[in-house]
Amino acid sequence: MNKPLRRIAIFCGLLVLTLLLRDNWLQYVKADTLASDTDNRRVNITRYASPRGDIIVGGKAITGSVESGDNDFKYKRTWKDGAMWAPVTGYSSQAFGATQLEKLEDGILSGTDNRLFFRNTLDMITGKKKEGGSVVTTLNAAAQKAAYQGLGNKKGAVAAIDPATGKILALVSTPSYDPSAFAGTSGSDEKAWNKVQKKNNADDPMLNRALRETYPPGSTFKVVTAAAALENGVVSGIDDPTKTPDPFKLPQTSTNLTNEHGGCENASLREALRVSCNTVFAKMADNVGNQKMIEQAEKFGFNNAKLDTPVRAAESIYPEDNRPQNALDGIGQGSNRATPLQMAMVASAVANNGKLMQPYMVDQLRASNLDVLETNEPKELSQAISSETAQKLQQMMETVVKTGTGTKAQIDGATVGGKTGTAQHGLNNSEKPYAWFISYAKLSDGSTPVAVAVVVEDGAANRGDITGGGLAGPIARDVMKAVIDSKK
Amino acid sequence: MSSTTNSPTHHTSTIGSIGTPSRRNTELALLVFAVVIPVFAYANVGLAIDDKVPSGLLSYGLGLGLLAGVAHLAVRKFAPYADPLLLPLATLLNGLGLVVIWRLDQSKLLQSIKQAGTAAPRQLLYTAMGIALFIVVLVFLKDHRALQRYTYISMVGALFLLLLPLVPGLGQNIYGAKIWISVAGFSIQPGEFAKIVLAIFFAGYLMVKRDALALASRRFMGLYLPRGRDLGPILVVWFISILILVFETDLGTSLLFFGMFVIMLYVATERTSWIVFGLLMSAGGAVGVASFEPHVQQRVQAWLDPMKEFAQSRKGIPGHSEQAMQALWAFGSGGTLGTGLGQGHSELIRFAANSDFILATFGEELGLAGIMALLLIYGLIVERGVRTALAARDPFGKLLAIGLSGAFALQVFVVAGGVMGLIPLTGMTMPFLAYGGSSVIANWALIGILIRISDTARRPAPAPASNPDAEMTQVVRP
Secondary structure (H helix, E strand, C coil): CHHHHHHHHHHHHHHHHHHHHHHHHHHHHCHHHHHCCCCCHHHHHHHCCCCCCCEEECCEECEEEEECCCCCCCEEEEECCHHHHHHHHCCEECCCEECHHHHHCHHHHHCCCHHHHHHHHHHHHHCCCCCCCEEEECCCHHHHHHHHHHHCCCCEEEEEECCCCCEEEEEEEECCCCHHHHCCCCHHHHHHHHHCCCCCCCCCCCCCHHHHCCECCHHHHHHHHHHHHHHCCCCCCCCCECCCCCCEECCCCCCEECCCCCCCCCCEHHHHHHCCCHHHHHHHHHHHCHHHHHHHHHHCCCCCCCCECCCECCCCECCCCCHHHHHHHCCCCCCCEECHHHHHHHHHHHHCCCEEECCECEEEEECCCCCEEEECCCCEEEECCCHHHHHHHHHHHHHHHHHCCCHHHCECCEEEEEEEEEEEECHHHCEEEEEEEEEEEECCCCCCCEEEEEEECCCCCCHHHCCHHHHHHHHHHHHHHHHHHHHC | CCCCCCCCCCCCCCHHHHHCCCCHHHHHHHHHHHHHHHHHHHHHHHHHHHCCCCCCHHHHHHHHHHHHHHHHHHHHHHCCCCCCCHHHHHHHHHHHHHHHHHHHHCCHHHHHCCCCCCHHHHHHHHHHHHHHHHHHHHHHCCCHHHHHHHHHHHHHHHHHHHHHHHCCCCEEEECCEEEEEEECCEEECHHHHHHHHHHHHHHHHHHHHHHHHHHCEEEECCEEEECHHHHHHHHHHHHHHHHHHHHCCCHHHHHHHHHHHHHHHHHHHCCHHHHHHHHHHHHHHHHHHHCCCHHHHHHHHHHHCHHHHHHHHHCCCCCCCCHHHHHHHHHHHHCCCCCCCCCCCHHHHCCCCCCCCHHHHHHHHHHHHHHHHHHHHHHHHHHHHHHHHHHCCCHHHHHHHHHHHHHHHHHHHHHHHHHCCCCCCCCCCCCCCCCCHHHHHHHHHHHHHHHHHHHHHHCCCCCCCCCHHHCCCCCCCC
């Protein structure tokens, strides 16, 4: 009877061995996969077990944490002026996940990033509670506030950049949402969340218009067309008359393109930009040709699906088009589309003598003890235009503000260059147009601390009143002024 | 049978029996560890959850120590040659189980859904009852062979116990499995006791019939086919286990009983063909039942794709449970070293977190290292049981010991394998660790019987009577 007993003993040993192997598979091989599974509630429990690190603007935290007190998630996120900062921070909700900086820098903020591992281990040994690191942004609180207040209850967006570095100074989208309202998991959080969803709210407050919405750029695009014309030698001097009929018949069509203003026939480049002649720039885009226009637009950042700030911006488009459409693209009314950030980049490249810097909004990542983990250095994206072309464009844009359509953007003590735009859209231009303004401000020492793009899509305004200069210009001015004042 | 290990084969070699040490002091030393380790674990839980040593530490330590001490004294008095490892190992598991049950009692989530809160004091009471039964077994069962007399009564008793949950008004359906009965406010799992009683029946029956089963067979395709009338009993047992599966929807118990029977049959007859038969029949039965029993199907589905099951449960589709996936996450989140006692989140398993799924809490809080240690402790208990079977001098003792240890091993495999997602989940409890009176009490009785058999096996043979042949021949002169 002992032989089968020994075999049974081996069999029992095999049973235990099988369990041991399975356990090693589960707790060693698959451990990380299971532990970091997003459906595994522990991921969120850990995330909310300690106060989340803060997002910092100008040395002050714009976020915070409070004890939620009602469930297994100990702390929940709060935001100061949440609606104003939402286009920058995004949200971090216990129930609905996270977006933007809150998501992209979650490792730092929640303290799980590998770079914090040593610290965390040290804290664990010394018995200190785990703390998240902080994200220091490039934003300028004064500029952000000016932009947010400027837009008020109008629908629109503002993007402001420091042309020399690419630092994003303001990023506003209205109407906005307060991420604090749905940071937790309670019923009221769910209600607040549902209220701002696109399907329940036609204004789509969750849409980050500054980064994630593309608009027809309208007349602001004429700056790009002018740049293409100058770069490709289609025109030589900005004050030389161009051979442009008024009205201009779109090539290969019988459609006549007209102007809002008189004096556009054979107008010089400077004059054409000053009064925003459609005919001159449509013809110019046609003369430059679709391929060269695409090339110039791409140098300014168009057709780049991977523009990360680090929050990824929507792709601004300048497509391959037939001749009439390309001509319309030249005045920003064709099939080309741009985000407010993209148009701010155009203004910033012009202001920065042709050099386009990579726009970014995270300056530093810091551990909880303020050790710097990572610093973002300014990066050149491209030489969008030559320095000479940039100078010429600056002169033209400054004329626009001095005596043209953009006079409302003038600032005492600074030279402002800008371009207005009133982009028509909808079937047969039936919908209310978007008011655009792009500009930069130059100080007496020659530095250009800010470039800005403003778009207002205001359904409430009288159609005739919607002009880039009137509606968007003052907002751009206030933002630029806020930046200049904060430099003093 | 060739069980003559360690026993004198020749009347002159009596040296072996003189030197057999009782090992009672070894057992006592090990018991100290078996009590001290859970006490430390208990303090650990309190420090982790409340930042202070739990107030019940002293009484818990004294209680466990007292129980272990009384059990030890009983062994010292009534089974002095018993295996020295079984009692400490069982005490250690029981103590750790109590600690983790108490730890889960502290979970507000489990308290709010009435899945824990006062389980630990009850489990301590059950432990006391279990150890009392253990002592009763040692005191009243002077020789395990006495059980042989109750072979057929055991059969009736086992069937009675197994059918109890099907009695209307007495049986309870908890989470789809009808394996409980409710008596005076206590839920009892008769299956846990039936396991032991059934082992007694099998051992007694097989001891008598094993020659007929082993020898009277025809050879067919390299296998020994038993005669029809010898096949009868195995078919009956198979049928009963299938019935359990169908009516009580308890895959685990069914597998356990059938597996135990096949093991004992194999040991009794030494015929491999029984194993082949057993595997075929159990596989056929399981597949057959699974094809029409939705509860079993659902368990299999949950095993094949726990994530899908979790998603369906989350969507509120009835009949689905997220437990399987939650258990896997608990194990995974524990990783190699675990989160430390009291610092995991196994309460997310919710239902049966402190009973069927208690291993997941160990997995999360003590990690791979802790689970491996636990599995090895279980392995050691089984190994001591098999060794007892090897050392037993009578076939009934051998069969009973291997049946009980085999069943214990199978139960550990079925439960741990189920919780770890190796096999479909079944409603059984991890011996000694899990919350549940029936399980703890029955398993202490099981250890009691194994200790009794091991005591008989290791007891030195009585000094041989003086052999007149060995004495000098006296010549009687007339």
